Amino acid sequence: MRTTSPQAELKDYRMPPSAVPETDVELLPIAERNELKASIKILLKQHNAVLVAHYYTDADLQMLADETGGCVSDSLEMARFGIRTEAQTLIVCGVRFMGETAKILNPEKRVLMPTLAAECSLDIGCPSAAFNALCDAHPDRTVVVYANTSAAVKARADWMVTSGSAVDVIRHLHAQGQKFIWAPDQYLGQYVQEQTGADMLLWRGACIVHEEFKGIELEQLRRQHPRAKVLVHPESPAAVIRQADVVGSTTGIIQAVITLDAEEFIVATDKGIFHKLRELAPGKTFIEAPTAGRSATCKSCAHCPWMAMNTLRRTVQTLESGANEIAVAPEIIKRANLPIKRLLDFTQQQKQLAGDA
Ligand code: 13P
Numbered sequence: 001m002r003t004t005s006p007q008a009e010l011k012d013y014r015m016p017p018s019a020v021p022e023t024d025v026e027l028l029p030i031a032e033r034n035e036l037k038a039s040i041k042i043l044l045k046q047h048n049a050v051l052v053a054h055y056y057t058d059a060d061l062q063m064l065a066d067e068t069g070g071c072v073s074d075s076l077e078m079a080r081f082g083i084r085t086e087a088q089t090l091i092v093c094g095v096r097f098m099g100e101t102a103k104i105l106n107p108e109k110r111v112l113m114p115t116l117a118a119e120c121s122l123d124i125g126c127p128s129a130a131f132n133a134l135c136d137a138h139p140d141r142t143v144v145v146y147a148n149t150s151a152a153v154k155a156r157a158d159w160m161v162t163s164g165s166a167v168d169v170i171r172h173l174h175a176q177g178q179k180f181i182w183a184p185d186q187y188l189g190q191y192v193q194e195q196t197g198a199d200m201l202l203w204r205g206a207c208i209v210h211e212e213f214k215g216i217e218l219e220q221l222r223r224q225h226p227r228a229k230v231l232v233h234p235e236s237p238a239a240v241i242r243q244a245d246v247v248g249s250t251t252g253i254i255q256a257v258i259t260l261d262a263e264e265f266i267v268a269t270d271k272g273i274f275h276k277l278r279e280l281a282p283g284k285t286f287i288e289a290p291t292a293g294r295s296a297t298c299k300s301c302a303h304c305p306w307m308a309m310n311t312l313r314r315t316v317q318t319l320e321s322g323a324n325e326i327a328v329a330p331e332i333i334k335r336a337n338l339p340i341k342r343l344l345d346f347t348q349q350q351k352q353l354a355g356d357a
C-alpha cells in the first residue's frame, strides 16, 4: 500500500497572478510632493507620532521617517523600534502584519497605517482555520511562523521569526531535537531547511514579488556582469538563491553592499530598497535581478503592490483623520505576544553573545 507524506498532502496556497493587484505608484509633481512632505512633518509633531517605514516603501516616506526621528528598517527592527520610541502614535508604513506586530507589542499605543488595504500574499495565503487544523494534526511539532502572518496565526505559534533570524532560531531549536511546522513561505522554509538540516513541514505559500525572480535569466545577467556580487532575499526560489553571493534580509542586503569589496551588485528583492542602497553606497552600481525574460512575464515586476499603497497623500489623510487604526483583540494580543517576545529575547541574547565574543 502506498502512503503519501504529510508534506505531499499540503495544499498549494500561492496566490495566482490574476489575483495580484496592479502596482500603482503615486506619481505627483515635485511641488505637490514637497507640500505633502511639509504637512506630514507638522502633523507628526502635532500628534506625537512617528513614521515606522519598511525599506520597500516610497523613497520620500523613507526620507521623512529618517528626518523626523522615525525608523526605516526591516521587519525585525520595525518591531523593536515601536517599543523603543516614546511617541504615542506609530504610523506604520508597510503592510498589515507589520502594523499588527506593532500593536501586539505596544497595546497601549495607537497604531495607524496609511491604508489597511496593504496586505501581503504570504499573510493572505495562510488562513488561520486551515493553519490551526495543520497544527492540530501535528501536536509533536514546534510551530514556527514567519513575521508575514496575521495576528491570529501568530497566536497559534510557539515562535515568530523574520528573514534575518529564521536560520539562527531553527538551528538553535533543531539542536534541542525539535521538529517543526513552518509557515507560510515555502521558499524561505526550504532555504532554512537546507541550512540547518531540520525536519520541517512546510506550508506552501509564497511572496508574489520574490517568486517572480528567474534563475535562468539571472545566469545570463551574471555572464554580462561577471564582477557583480549577487544579493538575494530568501523569499526567492531556490534556483535564484543558489546563485547568491549573499542571502539576507533587507538589512542583510544593505550590510552586504556596505561591507563587500565590490562595485557592482545584482539585487533580488523589491526595488524599493534601491533608495537606501544608493543613499548608503552612492558610488556603487545596482542592477535589478530579472523577473521576466523569454520564459516568463512579470506581474509585480519587483515592486510589491501592497507596499506601494503607502502614499504621501494617504499618510497625510491618516494623520489628519486618525483613520486606519490597527485593532487586535486583547486575547489575541496576549497569546501572539509570546512567540514575538521569544524572538526579540533570542536576538537580544545573540547580540550580547556576539558582543562578549
Ligand atoms: P525583511 O524582514 O527582510 O525586511 O522582509 C520583509 C518582507 O516583507 C520581505 O518581502
Ligand code: SF4
Pocket: 095, 119, 120, 121, 122, 148, 207, 208, 209, 210, 235, 270, 304, 305, 306, 307
Ligand atoms: Fe509580502 Fe512579498 Fe510584499 Fe513582502 S514583498 S510584503 S513578502 S507580498
